[in-house]
Amino acid sequence: MYIDYGTPYIGHKLDKLKIFLKKLELDYDNSIEFTVNLMDDEDEIIATGSIDGNVLKCIAISDLHQGENLSSTIITELRKYAFLKGRKHLMLFTKPKNKIMFSNLGFYPIGETKHSLLMENIKDGIDKFIDSFGSLQTDGTIGAIVANCNPFTLGHRYLIESASRICDFLHVFVLSEDKSMFSSDDRFMLVKQGTSDLNNIAIHKTGPYMISSATFPTYFIKDKTKTEDIRCELDIEIFAEHFAKKLNITKRFIGTEPFCMTTNKYNQELKLLLPPKGIEVIEIERKVSGEIPISASKVREEYINGNFEMLATLVPETTLNFLKTTRR
Secondary structure, rough: OOOEEEEEOHHHHHHHHHHHHHOOOOOOOOOOOOOEEEEOOOOOEEEEEEEEOOOOOEEEEOOHHHHOOHHHHHHHHHHHHHHHHOOOEEEEEEEEHHHHHHHOOEEEEEEEEEEEEEOOOOOHHHHHHHOOOOOOOOOOOOEEEEEOOOOOOOHHHHHHHHHHHHOEEEEEEEEEOOOOOOOOOHHHHHHHHHHOOOOOEEEEOOOOOOOOOOOOOOOOOOHHHHHHHHHHHHHHHHHHHHHHHOOOOEEEEEOOOOOHHHHHHHHHHHHHHHHOOOEEEEEEOEEEEEEOOOOOOHHHHHHHOOOOHOOOOOOOOOHHHHHHHHHH
C-alpha cells in the first residue's frame, strides 16, 4: 500500500477516483482542492479523502478494506495538509451512519438530521463561538434575522428596523462565507454602519455554522432533488439547537421573497420546522421602491451598470458611499 496525492487530480486519475466514489454511492465534489488516495499494490484505490477550504469531503473506504483503520490514515494526511495551510478548525458533512467512525477520529457533532450530519474537530466549538458574542440580553422577547446582505439595502434596513420594534433585543446574523460579490467583511461592515442608530440589536458573523446553498456539499446525497430540503433541515436544526437555545431566541424574522425560489423554499421550511421548536416565524412584507420590491440582486445589477441615481433609491447612504468608492 502507498499514498498518492492530488492537488487536485485531473485526467485519468480523476476519472479513476470518480469511479471509486460512485461504487460507494458518493459523487466527486468539483470544489475539492486536495485529495489523498491510499493505493494497493495493483494501483487501485482502496481509500480516499479530500479537502475544500476547511471542510473535509468525499472520505470513503473500500468495502474490502473496512476495519483496517484506513480512515485514520486519510484523516491524518488531510490534517497535515490543513495545518500547512494554517487551517486549524476543520469540519465535515457526512451521513449520520458515519457518526461513530468520525467521533473516534476526533470530530464532534454540531447538528444531525435523518439525512445529514455536520461535525467539527473542536469540542463544543459552536458553543464557544456563540459565547464569543459576549454578554447580551436574554430576557424579554429575543428575535433573530439571518441574511447575506450582498450588499446591505434599504430592504434589509426595513426588515431589521421592523423586527427591532417587535423585540426587546434582536440578533442579526450576516453570513460569513465568501461566495458573494461583496466580501464577508464588507457586508458585515455595511450592516453595522446601516443600523448604527438602533440600540437594541447586535450584529454577528455566522462563522461556518449557518449553512447556505452555496457551501452545502451534495456528494453524499443520493437523490439530488432532495438536496435543498436536506440542507435547510440541517441548517434549521443547528440554529434552533445552538443559537436559539443559548441566546433565548423565540422569534425568527424573514422578508417576503418574490424573486429567489431557493430562498422562498427555505422560508417555507422555517415556517414548518421552527414553530414546533418554540420559535415563531414572522414574515414581514418586503419594502418597495416605487412599485418594485427592493432586492440585493437589483442593487448588484445597477451597481454593475454604474446607475448610482437608481442605487440612491435602493440602499442607505452608507452603502451608497461604499459602492461609489469601490466602483472607481
